[in-house]
Amino acid sequence: MFQFAAFRTFRSSCRGFSVSATRCRSYGQSSHALRSSLRPFLWGSAIAASAVTALQSAIHLDAEVPEPVNxxxxxxxxxxxxxxxxxxxxxxxxxxxxxxxxxxxxxxxxxxxxxxxxxxxxxxxxxxxxxxxxxxxxxxxxxxxxxxxxxxxxxxxxxxxxxxxxxxxxxxxxxxxxxxxxxxxxxxxxxxxxxxxxxxxxxxxxxxxxxxxxxxxxxxxxxxxxxxxxxxxxxxxxxxxxxxxxxxxxxxxxxxxxxxxxxxxxxxx
Known part of the structure; x- marks a missing residue:
């Protein structure tokens, strides 16, 4: 979701420029900036996914603990x-x-x-x-x-x-x-x-x-x-x-x- 929103903002900013080498350079520079700006979000998503996986494993293990016999x-x-x-x-x-x-x-x-x-x-x-x-x-x-x-x-x-x-x-x-x-x-x-x-x-x-x-x-x-x-x-x-x-x-x-x-x-x- 973060990637799509940033890319849409980038496309809007490019429309005011003419088709030229400057536009291409700007695109390349902006792409590099975009990747840099998204890196924290991507790392955060990976960490969150790992946490969810670990939590699911913990819940699965807890569910297998036998109930006391009553x-x-x-x-x-x-x-x-x-x-x-x-x-x-x-x-x-x-x-x-x-x-x-x-x-x-x-x-x-x-x-x-x-x-x-x-x-x-x-x-x-x-x-x-x-x-x-x-x-x-x-x-x-x-x-x-x-x-x-x-x-x-x-x-x-x-x-x-x-x-x-x-x-x-x-x-x-x-x-x-x-x-x-x-x-x-x-x-x-x-x-x-x-x-x-x-x-x-x-x-x-x-x-x-x-x-x-x-x-x-x-x-x-x-x-x-x-x-x-x-x-x-x-x-x-x-x-x-x-x-x-x-x-x-x-x-x-x-x-x-x-x-x-x-x-x-x-x-x-």
Missing amino acids: EIADPATSISFPKTLRIPSKTPLPTFTLVGVGVRTVSFLGIKVYSVGFYADLDNPKLNIPKTASPDEKIEHIVRNSACVFRIIPTRSTSYGHLRDGFMRAIQARLLLCKQRGQLTPDEENGVQSPLRKFKSMFPNIPLAKHTPLDILVTAPDQSQPRNLIVRDLGSVQNDWLAREFVLAYFEGDGISPPLVERVTDNDE
């Missing part, structure tokens, strides 16, 4: 779970930390039904996990004293009804086990029947698509009211025993998902 994949299914989880709610909820992941399998064929991630409010200042406790005791302490979440992600298309039936079997087994251990009073057993029926009724008889997350939340203990067992987008039920034992059923013995139990235990700090 997810953990279930090795059995390759389904990923975020390391931290925030659930939208009208009532403020804490940020949940991923404690472990695992796969749920059924039948002797080992069919993979869903991957599950277990989250807890580990930043709760009231949690105070005993450092000398065993891994099992620490898990129970977390479940009894903080809000928890299971994120369930089907490995294949399933249905809410299928998941509901599995949950109900686990809860019924938990009822029987607590009775055998003397950990369930007759009043508690009677009091949980209505919440159980409500919980069962919350699941619609419709499909649940492959890789669609289903979040099940247990609220933190509250002296003013029973804990809530919430199935996201489906409903909630209030009962301390049901909320607590639903979570603990996943960690009794081998649990509903043995790999989940193993990884949560290994994550003991």
